[in-house]
Amino acid sequence: MTTAQIIPVILSGGSGSRLWPVSRRLLPKQLLPLVGERTMLQQTALRVRAENLFAAPVVVCNVEHRLVIAEQLLAAGVKPHSIMLEPEPKNTAPATVLAALLIAEDDEDALMLVLPADHQISDQAAFLQAVECGAKAAGQGLLVTFGIVPDSPRTGYGYIRRGLPLEGAQGAFRVDAFVEKPDQDRAQEYVEAGDYFWNSGMFLMSARMFLQEAEAFIPSIVEACRRAVRDRRRELDFECIDAEAFARAPAISIDYGVMEKSQHAAIVPADMGWSDVGTWASLWAIGDKDTEGNLLRGDVIARDVKNSLLRADGAAIAALGVEDILIVTTKDMVLVLPLERSEEVKDIVEELSAGERDEQSGF
DSSP: OOTTSBEEEEEEOOOOGGGTTTSBTTBOGGGSOSSSSSOHHHHHHHHTOOTTTBOOOEEEEEGGGHHHHHHHHHHTTOOOSEEEEESSOOOHHHHHHHHHHHHHTTOTTOEEEEEETTOEESOHHHHHHHHHHHHHHHTTTOEEEEEEOOSSOOSSSOEEEEEEEOTTSTTOEEEEEEEOOOOHHHHHHHHHHSSEEEEEEEEEEEHHHHHHHHHHHOHHHHHHHHHHHHTOEEETTEEEOOHHHHTTSOOOOHIIIIITTOSSEEEEEEOSOEEOOOSHHHHHHHSOOOTTSOEEEEEEEEESOBSOEEEEEEEEEEEESOBSEEEEEOSSOEEEEEGGGGGGHHHHHHHHHHTTOGGGTOO
């Protein structure tokens, strides 16, 4: 591992339940080609291929996905430093601690860029510029997050308010406050204020500094992960961490566990064409639509249809005289709902899970 470079840490543990029925537990959204021909994971890995800036990535993923992830990285021409296998999903804080501990074995001062595997970024130049700015702030011992310039008052995102500018890192600021997901009126106020940004869930910091803050705020997670990494075994490119030790780690996000509590947080605002592709509505928003505002994929017949997403991964779709609707087919399910209510798809998945139905896990 070339520690003079930034080490990407790609987190691929999400389930993507809001993009059901295409995204399933055994093949979640980051492993699907939802935007373009490559999967979200492949796009993320290729995004950090600039040899003068990035080292080989560390990928943290669920053990159930290990083979498909290895195959997809190989197909994209990306050779990871290692693939760390989580025995069970524990949210982003334990996953990041695992990676930091592994990286610190070689160099505690190495900078790590934490990236969810399921985000879309359309402006690569703006992304790289933001990372370079963030590296200067991280070099000052700060935990850097990237704030997305909001283009509308979204209620599905957390927000970050920037504080005073940082010396020696033009374009970076102290974090003044992390704000929970707001209602519509409050979100509108944030957008109009101009100093609030969407929380992207991407971070840049040294392994040493992150572990220091994690020890202070989530010591039980650090202890469990330290034992899990210490007792791991290596199989080919896979780091198989100890399941019994890892089971003791509470499930918590890096935002709530560390970033919101740290006095060393910084933000780099950026307009990089970012989307978390978290819902069907967000996929529709960034997709290539026809003149009627429709995003169509697969065997679809649409007549007098407007502002809709019709995706046939299974049975063909024929739609007539509808607007603002979502229709998705797979070989075993059909999903129909108003596009604006796509956030509620997760409620259907929860009901399927409670009933132990196969339609929520795989095909």
